[in-house]
Amino acid sequence: MSGSKFLALVIREPKQKVLTLESYKEPSLGPSEILVQNVAVAQNPIDWKQVDQVPGNPPLPSYPWTNGVDLAGVVYKVGPKVTKFRPGDRVISITSRKTPRHGAYQTYTIVSEDSTVKLPSNSVSFEAGSTIPLGYITAAAGLIDALDLPVPPLDGPLPAKPNGEPLLVWGGSSSVGFYAVQATKLAGFTVFATASTHNFDYHDSDVVNRIHSAAGNKLSKVYDAISENGSTESAVKCITACSGRVAVILVPKPGASTVKVIMTGSVAFQNPRIAKVVLGLLETALHRDIFVTNRAKVLPKGLLGVNDGFELARNNKVLGEKLMYRISGTPGI
Template identity: 30%
Template sequence: MKGISYSRYGGPDVLEYGELRDPKVGPDQVLVKVRAAAVNPVDWKCREGYLDGALDAVFPVIPGWDVSGVVVQPGVSVTEFAVGDEVIGYVREDFLSRGTFAEYVAAPVRTLARKPRNRSFEEAAGLPLAGLTAYQVLVKVLEVKRGETLLVHAAAGGVGSLAVQLGVHLGVRVIGTASERNHDYVRNLGGEPVTYGEGLAERVRALAPGGVDAVFDTIGGDTLKISANLLAPEGRLASIADPDVVGFGGRYAFVRPDSADLTELARLAEEGAVTVHVQETFPLERTADAHRLSQEGRTRGKIVVTVDWPDEED
């Protein structure tokens, strides 16, 4: 099969497009014919070796954890999916090697859910990692409740934009930090935008004089101190970007594959409660360019890589 791989840590130039070994399909896996795979910041962080202390890399590594596609072969013990089923997945294992930026991926069923029927493969590919991150932090970590006020940092990004929509769906008032050019976008998601930078705390306090009930941090660093000082009494703080959040009384969160959570997200997407904005798509052979764009850090929504199957129509 064709795919993207890297044999050493480094910049986007270490990514190579070419022939790869076909994946073996284990008993609890299904072989997915990939239609689209979303790019996430963790992809280039893995590629550059930032997660080497947590995840072993078995080179060559095929990058990517997000996928949407079609089941072409179920494993011998699989009853959940059949040939022809359209699926989405957050296909993360406990090591780096067998990712989603390829024509096929062998995905454990615990990482999969059925694709929202009324969403394109490109939109659906952007849902798993970012959507699961937003859902698990809001529901399981911060435990936000109807009527509360939530502050979401980087509200126009892949995770942030979904967190805004999920918060609104849960009946929460959402304030979202974003650059001025993304304010209308955040408003359209249902959030109240505030601008980054100097004076952020004062701008948030003007909207929530008594403080916010919860903060979802996706930036880390100095943002943690600002966020902690904006909390109301009994307020909660969580970060997916910086483990130092524990020093401010918060919790550090890392998304995990969960078929039930992903199925719920797919249902919400199908009903229109959450949508995925795809900023740009790249063909598989241009995955390095997709990584470069992601590393610029100004993405609105998601960047998606597509696999061209000329014999099929969407």
């Protein structure tokens, strides 16, 4: 490890509790790929759940492996067919995780040009930017694909002109829910949101009736950003139109016939058109300074701090904020 600037947090076996740093050679790029020198990386639930092999999460393809989805940094090199970016650009990206070199938990990561967005030069820090990609893409792609959310013209006003149509985000204080609220507002909808302590409290036994009343009994679109512990069943009850739909981020229990299922992050990767629209909207909102990022908590020790972050998540101690890590805080860097 000593002397190498290419360092990765490596998973060598299933359910490994302490991940270790290992060096690697500078990777080669495909024609449309970018090598990003990471400045900050953010944690997502899938990261530790893949390590622990929690049921319902895709397994790691092989071992050794480096995972991680969200990153922010500076373009280091570009492939020969890359046209939008050049070395030195400040960017955020969502990783494909198709090889260990495409994971976020390392000093340099290979990403696709099509999954990368330029950060404004001053208004968004790397730390704040690293919290955006997966949560925002999951939210916006699901809203567009499953709920037919119209995308406002990027050369027009944002947010779009109010259309008077209500949309409910169940779990508005979660990372995905937080970004679903913003994407919905940008599209001109009237947004209602449940949370544990403000807006509509989803612990309230009368929450469904209160939502019906507030939305004028014409709610036909719900985005369930929780999708577990009964949230989808409650979200379905909020629908007052017989043709309504609930978009979810996890597979619901059998019998939820009114629910259209989307898988976390899959829509944007499977549909290039949606990916282009979603990332175009994000970049426009960022550069117009009308996009708010998640609350972030920086854990110490850089990449080695990921072990502490995973342990906090395993014990349900990550609430209302994203954990993120500064690469410069990694011992030995």
